[in-house]
Amino acid sequence: MKNVSVFFYILMLIVSVLLNACRDENVVDDYESDNKIAFIQIHEQVEALQTKAETILQAEPLELKDEGESQVKLFLHGSQSDGILFSRKDNSEETPQTKAMPIEEMYDRFKVFAQSYKADKPTVWTPNFINGIEVLKSENYTTNRYWPDAGTTIEFVAFAPSSGVILDPLETTPTFHYTVPLNVTEQYDLLFSTQQTTVSGGKPGKVPLKFKHVLTALKFVANADIKKGTISKITIKNIRANGRYNALSDAWTLSEKKFDFWVDLNKGVTPGASSAPITLPEQTFMLLPQVTSDDTMIEVEFTDSLTSTKRTLRAPLTNIDLQQGKTIVFKISNSNIIEETFFDFKWRNTANVVDYRGLQKLTLQWHSYAKSTYKGDEKESPLNWMVEYSVDNGTTWSASKPDMIENFQPQGLGSVTQQFLDLKIGPSPALQLTPLVDNPPVVDFNLSNSTGADQIENTANCYIIDRQGSYRIPLVYGNGIKNGQVNESAYYNPSHSTFTAHPRFWTHTGMGVTDPYIYNASIGENQQDKEPFDCVLVASTGEHLISDVKLAENKKELLFQIKRVYITQGNAIVAVRNKDKTIMWSWHIWVTPFREFMGQVKMRHVNRQTDKKTYYTALDFPLGWMTPRLDIAVHYSRNLQLRFTQIKTGKTIHLTANQLNRRPPMRGTSLLYQYGRKDPYPSEYGVNELKYYNGYSMDHKPHGQNVELSIQQPHVISNSSRPYRFVNLWDMAYADYNVADKLDVTKTIYDPSPVGYMVPPASIFDSFLVRMETETGDLKFVNLSHYETQNLQEVWTFLSSDKTTVYQIFFPTTGQYNTASTLTDTNSGFYWTAHPAGQKAGRSMRLDPTPYIRTFWDGSKERAMGVMPIKEEVEK
Incomplete structure (x- = not known):
C-alpha cells in the first residue's frame, strides 16, 4: 500500500534549505565535510497561471x-491545474505546488544514479560512478561516495520514492522503466531530477537536485x-x-x-x-x-x-x-x-370520529417507500417512519402513546404495498359537577384578575362566579381594559362614518368614551354626572344570591358578597349610579357550577369556495344558562393529533382523531339579549326568573334614538330598533351589511360576553349545514344529531356537517322577545351573531321543532334572543 504520509507531503523542502531554493540552483555550495557526496532537494519551479488556477479540459461535460x-x-x-495537488498540514485549501509554496516535509529517501567522465562523454549512459544508491534524509542526504579529482564531470539522475523504477541499460541517455500499480492506494507521485556537475577543486558542496513531477494526478x-x-x-x-x-x-x-x-x-x-x-x-x-x-x-x-x-x-x-x-x-x-418518495397516511373511509365511549375502531391506510428509476428500470424500497402524538392541539409532541389510546401498535417499518393500521381510543373520562358549596371561598377577589389580585388584567360586562366570597369589580366600560392595557379599539374606530358605523361609542350621557375608567370620563356638564355615587342590585334570580352591593371607598370599584348559605346557580345585574340615581353602567353576574366545563367545544367553519378553515371555541353554554338538573356527568370532546414522519426524507403527515363530547340533554333556560345591548332579560321559566330590586322593574317602552338610554335602563326592553341602527355595536371594525364571509369580530364595550369571549361572527353557524336549499330558499339543516322534548322544552344537540370536526353543542329553546316585547316562540331557539343584516335587522340562527334550522335568519334588532359566545382567540 502507498505510504499516506508520502502522498500528503510530496516534494516538501526542509525549512532550513528554503532560502537556498531561491538562489542559482546550479551552484555547488561550500560544505564542510570529509569530501563525501551529499545533496539538497529542490522542488520543481512551476510557472503559476496568470489568470486562473485551473483550465477546463472541454466545454461540455x-x-x-x-x-x-x-x-x-x-x-x-x-478541470486541469498546474502542479500536483496535495493536502497541507494546516488543512487549508489544496493548491498547485510551486516553488513559492512553503514546504514542510519531503520524501525521507530517494535513489541516485550517476556517470562520470573527464574527457569525451560516453555514447552509452552508464552508472559507472553511482549505481542506485539510496540516500536517506536521516543521514542528511549524504552518500558514502567521495568526490573525484578536479575536472571530472558527473551526471546525476535521482528519483523518489526509491522503489518501483528500473534503469534501462545500454541507452544513450538515462532511461528508466516504470509500471503504475493497478490499485490506486498503492500508487505514488513519481519525481525525477537530473543534474550535471563538474568538479573544480577546492571544497565541494551539496549537489542541488531539482525534482519534477512526471505523472498525472486524477481526483474526483x-x-x-x-x-x-x-x-x-x-x-x-x-x-x-x-x-x-x-x-x-x-x-x-x-x-x-x-x-x-x-x-x-x-x-x-x-x-x-x-x-x-x-x-x-x-x-x-x-x-x-x-x-x-x-x-x-x-x-x-x-x-x-x-x-x-x-x-x-x-x-x-x-x-x-x-x-x-x-x-x-x-x-x-x-x-x-x-428519485421519487411516496408517503401517505389517511383515515380509511375518511372516518376519524369516535363517540365518548370509544366504541368505534379507527383504521389508518398507509404506505411509505422510495422509487429510483434508471433507464426505465424501477427499484422500490420501503422507507421507515415514526409517529408522534399531541393531545394539546399540537402545542407539544411526544413519541410516547398518551393514555387516551387504548390500542395502537405502530411498527414504523416502511411498505411498498398499501397497509392498514387500527387505532382504538378509550372512553372519555366523566367530569362530575362540583357543588357550589364545596368550592373554597375567596376574599376581596378582583374579578378582572385571573388570580383575584389588585392589578386589572381584563374587564367585561359579564363575570362568571362558582364559589362563595367577597368580590369587587373595577368601574370600567365593558372590556375597556385588555391584557392590562387600555383597549381603545373596543370603543373608538376613526375610520368609521357617523351614520351606519359610529366612530366613538357613548356613555350614559351620550358623550363619547375617551377613557375606559368610568370615574375618569368627562361624561356631562354637571360634576355629579361625572362621579360614581353608589352601587345597587338591579335584578337577581334570588333575593339573597347577591348581597352587600356597594361602592368602594375609593369610588373606583363595585363591591358585593355571595354567602355560603345562599349560593346557588343564578344570575344578577349590579350597577353603579351617579348622585341623581342614574345608572352609569351595569354588569351581569352569572353564578354557575358549570364554569369548570366551559370553553371545551371546538367549532370549525369551512369556506366552501376556498376550503379555508377557521376554528372557534364555544363557551358551550348560552349566557346565563341554568338547569334544575345538577346530578350529571359530562364527557368533553378530545382530539388526538398524530404526526407521521418519513425518517429518511423528513416528510410529515398530520392526522387528527376526534372524540365526541357528551352532555345529557336537560331542561334549562338562558338569558335573552336585544341586538347590540349588554344587559340580559329573563325567559319564561321560573328557574331563571329575574326579580328586580331597589325600585327597578322589568318594562317595555321605546328608547327613542339614543343608545345612552339603554345604558341608563338595563331593566327596560326597547320596543324600537332605532337606538341599535348602528352596524358596529358588537363589532367595532364592522362597517357594512355584507356578512356572508365575515369571520372576525373586534369586541366592543357593549359586548355581553365574559372575559376572553365575544359574540360570534355571522358565518359561524354555517358549519352546522350542508348547503341544501329548500323550496323557500332556506338552507336545510341535515346534520341534526337529535333533539329531545323535556317538560315541553326542546333541547338541541349539533354535529358538524363536514363529518371531521367533532363536537356536540347544546342550544336550549328559550324563545324570544318579539317586536312587541312579548316572550314568544318558546319551542324554538334564537341566537344572535355580532353582525347586522341592515339598519333594523341582525343576523341570527333560528331553530324550529320540525327539526329545521336557518343560520342566516334576519331578526329585528328589538327582539331579545340568546347569545352563545366564542373565545376571542380564533385559529385560522
Whole structure:
C-alpha cells in the first residue's frame, strides 16, 4: 500500500534549505565535510497561471452512460491545474505546488544514479560512478561516495520514492522503466531530477537536485446536484500502465498494453456542497501521461440512499490529454437518476370520529417507500417512519402513546404495498359537577384578575362566579381594559362614518368614551354626572344570591358578597349610579357550577369556495344558562393529533382523531339579549326568573334614538330598533351589511360576553349545514344529531356537517322577545351573531321543532334572543 504520509507531503523542502531554493540552483555550495557526496532537494519551479488556477479540459461535460446506452445518467465535469495537488498540514485549501509554496516535509529517501567522465562523454549512459544508491534524509542526504579529482564531470539522475523504477541499460541517455500499480492506494507521485556537475577543486558542496513531477494526478469531487448515496468504487479502464522515461529529455515512451486501475471507496455523497471530495488524497489516481484512447472508460459504482439500489455507470473517456505534472479534477453529477418518495397516511373511509365511549375502531391506510428509476428500470424500497402524538392541539409532541389510546401498535417499518393500521381510543373520562358549596371561598377577589389580585388584567360586562366570597369589580366600560392595557379599539374606530358605523361609542350621557375608567370620563356638564355615587342590585334570580352591593371607598370599584348559605346557580345585574340615581353602567353576574366545563367545544367553519378553515371555541353554554338538573356527568370532546414522519426524507403527515363530547340533554333556560345591548332579560321559566330590586322593574317602552338610554335602563326592553341602527355595536371594525364571509369580530364595550369571549361572527353557524336549499330558499339543516322534548322544552344537540370536526353543542329553546316585547316562540331557539343584516335587522340562527334550522335568519334588532359566545382567540 502507498505510504499516506508520502502522498500528503510530496516534494516538501526542509525549512532550513528554503532560502537556498531561491538562489542559482546550479551552484555547488561550500560544505564542510570529509569530501563525501551529499545533496539538497529542490522542488520543481512551476510557472503559476496568470489568470486562473485551473483550465477546463472541454466545454461540455463528459457523459457517463451505462453499458453503452445513449441515455445520460452521470456527468463528469473536468478541470486541469498546474502542479500536483496535495493536502497541507494546516488543512487549508489544496493548491498547485510551486516553488513559492512553503514546504514542510519531503520524501525521507530517494535513489541516485550517476556517470562520470573527464574527457569525451560516453555514447552509452552508464552508472559507472553511482549505481542506485539510496540516500536517506536521516543521514542528511549524504552518500558514502567521495568526490573525484578536479575536472571530472558527473551526471546525476535521482528519483523518489526509491522503489518501483528500473534503469534501462545500454541507452544513450538515462532511461528508466516504470509500471503504475493497478490499485490506486498503492500508487505514488513519481519525481525525477537530473543534474550535471563538474568538479573544480577546492571544497565541494551539496549537489542541488531539482525534482519534477512526471505523472498525472486524477481526483474526483462531487458536484452540488449529486444524488444522495454512496460511491463504492471508481475504475478507469484501458489505460497504458508502463513505459520508459527519458530523464534527460523529460519524455515518456509508453507500451501499448492497457490495464484497469481502481480504488475501493465507501464514500457517502450528499447534494448541496460543490466540490466536496470523493477521493481522499491517498486515493488520487497517479497515471502515466498520455492521451486516452477510444476504449478508455470510467466506471462508477453508486448506491442511492433511498432505495439502496446499487448501479454501475460507465462512460468513455476519449481523447483526454493527461499531461505530465498536472492535476485533473472530475466533478461527478448524477442528477438525472430519477428519485421519487411516496408517503401517505389517511383515515380509511375518511372516518376519524369516535363517540365518548370509544366504541368505534379507527383504521389508518398507509404506505411509505422510495422509487429510483434508471433507464426505465424501477427499484422500490420501503422507507421507515415514526409517529408522534399531541393531545394539546399540537402545542407539544411526544413519541410516547398518551393514555387516551387504548390500542395502537405502530411498527414504523416502511411498505411498498398499501397497509392498514387500527387505532382504538378509550372512553372519555366523566367530569362530575362540583357543588357550589364545596368550592373554597375567596376574599376581596378582583374579578378582572385571573388570580383575584389588585392589578386589572381584563374587564367585561359579564363575570362568571362558582364559589362563595367577597368580590369587587373595577368601574370600567365593558372590556375597556385588555391584557392590562387600555383597549381603545373596543370603543373608538376613526375610520368609521357617523351614520351606519359610529366612530366613538357613548356613555350614559351620550358623550363619547375617551377613557375606559368610568370615574375618569368627562361624561356631562354637571360634576355629579361625572362621579360614581353608589352601587345597587338591579335584578337577581334570588333575593339573597347577591348581597352587600356597594361602592368602594375609593369610588373606583363595585363591591358585593355571595354567602355560603345562599349560593346557588343564578344570575344578577349590579350597577353603579351617579348622585341623581342614574345608572352609569351595569354588569351581569352569572353564578354557575358549570364554569369548570366551559370553553371545551371546538367549532370549525369551512369556506366552501376556498376550503379555508377557521376554528372557534364555544363557551358551550348560552349566557346565563341554568338547569334544575345538577346530578350529571359530562364527557368533553378530545382530539388526538398524530404526526407521521418519513425518517429518511423528513416528510410529515398530520392526522387528527376526534372524540365526541357528551352532555345529557336537560331542561334549562338562558338569558335573552336585544341586538347590540349588554344587559340580559329573563325567559319564561321560573328557574331563571329575574326579580328586580331597589325600585327597578322589568318594562317595555321605546328608547327613542339614543343608545345612552339603554345604558341608563338595563331593566327596560326597547320596543324600537332605532337606538341599535348602528352596524358596529358588537363589532367595532364592522362597517357594512355584507356578512356572508365575515369571520372576525373586534369586541366592543357593549359586548355581553365574559372575559376572553365575544359574540360570534355571522358565518359561524354555517358549519352546522350542508348547503341544501329548500323550496323557500332556506338552507336545510341535515346534520341534526337529535333533539329531545323535556317538560315541553326542546333541547338541541349539533354535529358538524363536514363529518371531521367533532363536537356536540347544546342550544336550549328559550324563545324570544318579539317586536312587541312579548316572550314568544318558546319551542324554538334564537341566537344572535355580532353582525347586522341592515339598519333594523341582525343576523341570527333560528331553530324550529320540525327539526329545521336557518343560520342566516334576519331578526329585528328589538327582539331579545340568546347569545352563545366564542373565545376571542380564533385559529385560522
